[in-house]
Amino acid sequence: MFPDFLPTQVNHLTEASSIEFAKQIQQHSILTPLSPLKIPTAYVQAGNGGTPIVLLHGFDSSLLEFRRLFPLLAQQQTTWAVDLLGFGFTERPIDLNFSSTQIRTHLYYFWKTLIEQPIILVGASMGGAVAIDFTLNYPEIVSKLILIDSAGLTNPPAIGKFMFSPLDYFAAEFLRNPKIRQNISRSAYYDKSYASLDAQICAALHLQSVNWHQALIKFTKSGGYGSFATQLNQLEQPTLIIWGENDRILGTKDAPRFKQLLPNSELVWIPNCGHVPHLEQPKITAEAIANFV
Numbered sequence: 636m637f638p639d640f641l642p643t644q645v646n647h648l649t650e651a652s653s654i655e656f657a658k659q660i661q662q663h664s665i666l667t668p669l670s671p672l673k674i675p676t677a678y679v680q681a682g683n684g685g686t687p688i689v690l691l692h693g694f695d696s697s698l699l700e701f702r703r704l705f706p707l708l709a710q711q712q713t714t715w716a717v718d719l720l721g722f723g724f725t726e727r728p729i730d731l732n733f734s735s736t737q738i739r740t741h742l743y744y745f746w747k748t749l750i751e752q753p754i755i756l757v758g759a760s761m762g763g764a765v766a767i768d769f770t771l772n773y774p775e776i777v778s779k780l781i782l783i784d785s786a787g788l789t790n791p792p793a794i795g796k797f798m799f800s801p802l803d804y805f806a807a808e809f810l811r812n813p814k815i816r817q818n819i820s821r822s823a824y825y826d827k828s829y830a831s832l833d834a835q836i837c838a839a840l841h842l843q844s845v846n847w848h849q850a851l852i853k854f855t856k857s858g859g860y861g862s863f864a865t866q867l868n869q870l871e872q873p874t875l876i877i878w879g880e881n882d883r884i885l886g887t888k889d890a891p892r893f894k895q896l897l898p899n900s901e902l903v904w905i906p907n908c909g910h911v912p913h914l915e916q917p918k919i920t921a922e923a924i925a926n927f928v
Contacts, residue, residue: 642843677724685712693760697723707921734857764860879908
């Protein structure tokens with residue numbers, strides 16, 4: 636049975652990895668300084684032993700993007716995947732602005748409530764920027780850092796801060812459009828066959844969550860995540876940079892830049908792979924993480 640907080644479209648999933656992973660999603664209500672009410676936060680946890688691995692998803696996504704990588708990592712050690720504040724199936728309190736600061740605070744209290752020991756933090760795409768921001772602010776929590784085709788070296792377009800109603804609503808609706816999402820999905824993969832119907836459902840399931848529009852608009856207007864280029868030399872944690880050789884979303888130029896700017900880092904290229912190695916080449920990605928860990 637699927638959790639009752641997931642949209643009914645979850646019943647249309649067809650791939651075994653998606654179905655099994657969706658069944659494991661649960662919520663825990665996290666008390667934070669952001670709201671007088673606890674925030675029901677979606678996550679998956681499995682595995683035993685070792686330093687816990689925590690997986691952070693990308694922009695307008697959910698923990699479902701780790702449906703192929705997660706079980707491979709959990710075979711080796713304790714592994715968590717969490718939906719960030721404002722995204723996925725974590726509830727979106729309407730009184731929040733879903734800024735990077737609030738996302739970081741929420742993640743800290745998720746860690747404090749359920750994990751409370753040093754972690755290996757893994758961020759994919761925008762999740763990489765979240766991971767960098769979290770590590771800069773809580774360096775004592777993160778023992779190692781892993782960035783997968785990560786954002787964090789480019790400032791977002793300034794226009795996002797100046798979008799007013801109804802333009803902001805139309806921009807969100809544009810992202811909801813199935814054809815637009817499918818085009819983005821196809822661009823994310825080197826092998827276009829991965830942009831299947833099941834992948835479309837996984838990528839769009841969270842769009843049915845309450846306040847999806849409002850949270851996405853508020854996050855965009857907050858400025859999102861910019862460049863950490865001048866701060867990366869502060870990170871002393873061993874860092875693994877994983878990058879698809881055929882990334883058409885962020886390109887490939889930032890991979891060697893991260894390697895140059897992070898003082899204790901190594902770079903692993905994933906062949907025949909686009910922007911999402913954890914989905915397109917999960918076994919190779921898991922091996923790279925295991926070797927690093």
